[in-house]
Amino acid sequence: MPEVIVVGAGISGLVAAWRLQQQDVDVVVLEAADRPGGRIHSVEVNGCTVEVGANFITDAYRIIPGLAHEVGAELRPVSDNSGIVVGGRLHSFTASKPFTAFGSGLMPWSAMLSLVPGLGRFAALRRHRGTVDPLDWVDLDEVSAFSWARSLGLRTLFERSWRPAYHGFYFQDAAITSAAGVAAMAAHGLRQKTLTIVGGLSTLTDALAARLDVRLREPVVRIEECATGVAVHTASGVHRAPMVIVAVPGTVLPGIMELDPVQRAVADVPYSTGLLVALGVNRYLHPDELGGAYGVLFEPGGSDLAALAVASRAGHAFGDRDVVTCMFTAEAARALDATPTEEILQAARRHLLTWAPSLADALIDDPASCLVQSIPHAMPMSPPGRLARIAALREEELGSRILFAGDSVAWPWTDSAAFAGVRAAEMLLVRRA
Ligand SMILES: Cc1cc2nc3c(=O)[nH]c(=O)nc-3n(C[C@H](O)[C@H](O)[C@H](O)COP(=O)(O)OP(=O)(O)OC[C@H]3O[C@@H](n4cnc5c(N)ncnc54)[C@H](O)[C@@H]3O)c2cc1C
Numbered sequence: 001m002p003e004v005i006v007v008g009a010g011i012s013g014l015v016a017a018w019r020l021q022q023q024d025v026d027v028v029v030l031e032a033a034d035r036p037g038g039r040i041h042s043v044e045v046n047g048c049t050v051e052v053g054a055n056f057i058t059d060a061y062r063i064i065p066g067l068a069h070e071v072g073a074e075l076r077p078v079s080d081n082s083g084i085v086v087g088g089r090l091h092s093f094t095a096s097k098p099f100t101a102f103g104s105g106l107m108p109w110s111a112m113l114s115l116v117p118g119l120g121r122f123a124a125l126r127r128h129r130g131t132v133d134p135l136d137w138v139d140l141d142e143v144s145a146f147s148w149a150r151s152l153g154l155r156t157l158f159e160r161s162w163r164p165a166y167h168g169f170y171f172q173d174a175a176i177t178s179a180a181g182v183a184a185m186a187a188h189g190l191r192q193k194t195l196t197i198v199g200g201l202s203t204l205t206d207a208l209a210a211r212l213d214v215r216l217r218e219p220v221v222r223i224e225e226c227a228t229g230v231a232v233h234t235a236s237g238v239h240r241a242p243m244v245i246v247a248v249p250g251t252v253l254p255g256i257m258e259l260d261p262v263q264r265a266v267a268d269v270p271y272s273t274g275l276l277v278a279l280g281v282n283r284y285l286h287p288d289e290l291g292g293a294y295g296v297l298f299e300p301g302g303s304d305l306a307a308l309a310v311a312s313r314a315g316h317a318f319g320d321r322d323v324v325t326c327m328f329t330a331e332a333a334r335a336l337d338a339t340p341t342e343e344i345l346q347a348a349r350r351h352l353l354t355w356a357p358s359l360a361d362a363l364i365d366d367p368a369s370c371l372v373q374s375i376p377h378a379m380p381m382s383p384p385g386r387l388a389r390i391a392a393l394r395e396e397e398l399g400s401r402i403l404f405a406g407d408s409v410a411w412p413w414t415d416s417a418a419f420a421g422v423r424a425a426e427m428l429l430v431r432r433a
Pocket residue numbers: 007008009010011012013030031032033036037038039040052053054055056057169218219220221247248249252256274276375377378379405406407408411412413414415417
């Protein structure tokens with residue numbers, strides 16, 4: 001019998017198990033799928049590495065870069081160019097030089113004066129708070145992001161940068177998100193460097209899984225507390241351990257365990273919907289196509305697209321071919337649900353050519369050079385009030401044998417999901433001591 005069972009081999013469960021194993025705790029990870037990584041998933045399309053889950057990390061992340069270092073996964077910066085579409089126009093700028101956003105027309109020069117004191121107020125607010133623990137921002141949880149940004153004098157920054165970023169990254173509208181969520185995203189800073197991992201982000205989760213006892217194709221169907229610990233039922237039998245960390249998306253939780261009202265309130269978190277279409281290109285994109293950007297983010301409401309990403313600009317293209325990944329908005333993803341693959345590919349090509357018409361002769365028609373990936377539960381949303389529920393769960397977990405990790409208790413980015421794993425592991429280590 002292991003000391004701890006971790007359910008789910010996404011980044012959160014893997015990090016929890018890794019931290020426990022580093023402290024000599026005997027830990028087993030049970031994973032439903034035939035691969036580790038969950039929503040970190042790098043695949044090969046058209047001779048390129050393509051991310052069909054999380055796309056990038058940044059040097060402002062607190063946990064993932066160190067973890068990559070620990071397991072020998074090499075970090076690499078992506079192209080420094082970014083693009084944001086607002087008002088029907090693509091504005092490209094240099095990410096490490098945020099002031100180039102003024103020259104590109106993304107930010108009006110007239111906003112500059114209000115930006116300085118507004119950013120000063122934000123800097124003061126962000127002091128002593130991090131980007132991984134949602135509860136750092138609990139005092140902003142009941143406020144709407146829009147009115148909060150306006151109160152700081154940062155309405156233009158919100159509309160022209162934070163809102164398209166929140167939409168492009170997480171397929172959701174910052175206007176219906178609590179101020180806490182948008183503030184935590186913005187707290188990564190204006191000058192963060194976007195990174196990837198050589199070989200794709202799966203290199204990290206594969207490397208972690210290789211160091212752990214991960215049992216693949218072991219879907220957990222039931223978790224229940226008993227007198228001596230916790231019983232975890234899978235098709236192959238019952239696994240028992242004194243403690244269990246459950247690191248699966250919130251949507252899975254009601255199907256595998258009896259939830260008390262506090263747990264149910266946390267598991268109820270709504271998720272955005274993802275539809276990613278990787279389109280093969282028969283050459284590298286030229287530097288002037290899509291403004292030279294690695295990623296293009298779209299404001300909500302203006303397009304069926306939430307984001308675009310270019311493989312060659314992440315160093316993920318080899319030979320002479322490229323891939324552009326089109327990420328649809330949550331609404332478009334739902335509308336295209338059950339649409340035949342060929343029609344989804346056509347829709348993606350049509351949208352991409354709106355922004356890069358010169359690719360008309362370069363897009364490869366062969367479906368074998370493309371990929372359609374639907375992710376019904378992509379990332380957790382944070383409407384006002386969510387964090388109070390997570391805080392209540394933390395209180396309850398002080399006396400529980402079953403701890404939640406995963407992004408049902410985190411922000412919608414890998415680093416925060418990883419933090420949830422670290423936190424659960426640390427709670428167990430304290431109890432063990
Ligand atoms: C399209 C997309 C783009 C994204 N882009 C970014 C980005 O650019 N940067 C970033 O930082 N983050 C990004 N994210 C968010 C990031 O991917 C997630 O926050 C993070 O991967 C969640 O990790 P997790 O471990 O909580 O969950 P998951 O990765 O979902 O892991 C949960 C695991 O549990 C397993 N499981 C489920 N049910 C069971 C069961 N019954 N028994 C056993 N195992 C089970 C699943 O198979 C899965 O492996 C993106 C997400 C998506 C979907």
